Amino acid sequence: MTRDAPKDIAMVIPARNEVERIGACLTAFKGQLCPRTTIILVINNTSDATGSIAADVASRCGLDVEILECVLTQDEGVGTARRMGCDHAIGRMPHLRDILTTDADCIVAPNWVARNVGHLQSADAVCGKIDLLEAERGILDGMDQALAATEGHYRTLVQSVYARHVASARGLDRTHGEAAGASLAFRKTAYLAVGGFAQITCGEDRQIVRAMRLAGYRVRHVDDVVVRASCRLTGRALGGMSDALKARISGADYLVDDCLPGAEWLVTNAENGTLGAWPPLVPDARRLHVRELPQNIEKLETFLGLLKAKRARTATCDSAMHGARVETG
Secondary structure (H helix, E strand, O other): OOOOOOOOEEEEEEEOOOOOOHHHHHHOOOOOOOOOEEEEEEEEOOOOOHHHHHHHHHHHHOOOEEEEEEOOOOOOOHHHHHHHHHHHHHHHOOOOOEEEEOOOOEEEOOOHHHHHHHHOOOOOEEEEEEEEOHHHHHHHOOOOHHHHHHHHHHHHHHHHHHHHHOHHHOOHHHOOOOOOOOOEEEEHHHHHHOOOOOOOOOOHHHHHHHHHHHOOOOEEEEEEEEEEEOOOOOOOOOOOHHHHHHHHOOOOOOEOOOOOOOHHHHHHHHHHOOOOOOOOOOOHHHOOEHHHHHHHHHHHHHHHHHHHHHHHHHHHHHHHHHHHHHHHO
């Protein structure tokens, strides 16, 4: 007689009024869950049939889904919901090792669970890549692609600064750099060590990744762990992805991502060794508008160019000194 494998992998999914999307979200897990896995669906402040549809899909697809229903206060939000799901897993699964989380309006790739678990063999946290649902891309037709490209370029420069000046961010400039709750995975030990998800309305995903870096844990941003997210413009979390998308199709001089500080701040803190952990959180008063990016890009390109030139001179000097020692010897 063989024993059932102990449950050691939990997927936590917060949901609020997701009757139209929860079916597709859960169906995406069909075929990639093993007996070691459990999905914990945290349904909060919901007035539709999200729970009953989730239960029906779980039964049809053979998924082990535990449904928690709760009512959150005005000061609570998705951070609280994720934390509740994680607390439930930790309390009910004595062999729990890995905690994964996504969102109810997302579709995980067919290998999402396996890829996350694989990376967690040598990392403490895994930040997956977020793509958009192809069928919904038309919603964003009004987005100014030139401005989007400018913001993307600035993000690349910012990540390069962090990669060169913050030890825990080395290699960041070769990744997407995201830390979205739509695709995160942690070792339970690391999750507990940093106090878990903060009970905040938005930004709990970046906050916990930042905390893990500050605590010295290994954080990996990977391209082979993929989730496709909805392009809906009416979201569930104030300041979340839906609000960001709305701003970008509005045609206004919108605020860029709050993990992208201004160039002057970056250069000063890079030179002083005070950048802190990635991803940063820029206070509202210091956030950049998208049309301010060109001058900030110029400043960062100049700064990074000077660094590159300095390193090239240092390497040449070191090579010359080595040659002189060889000749002397």
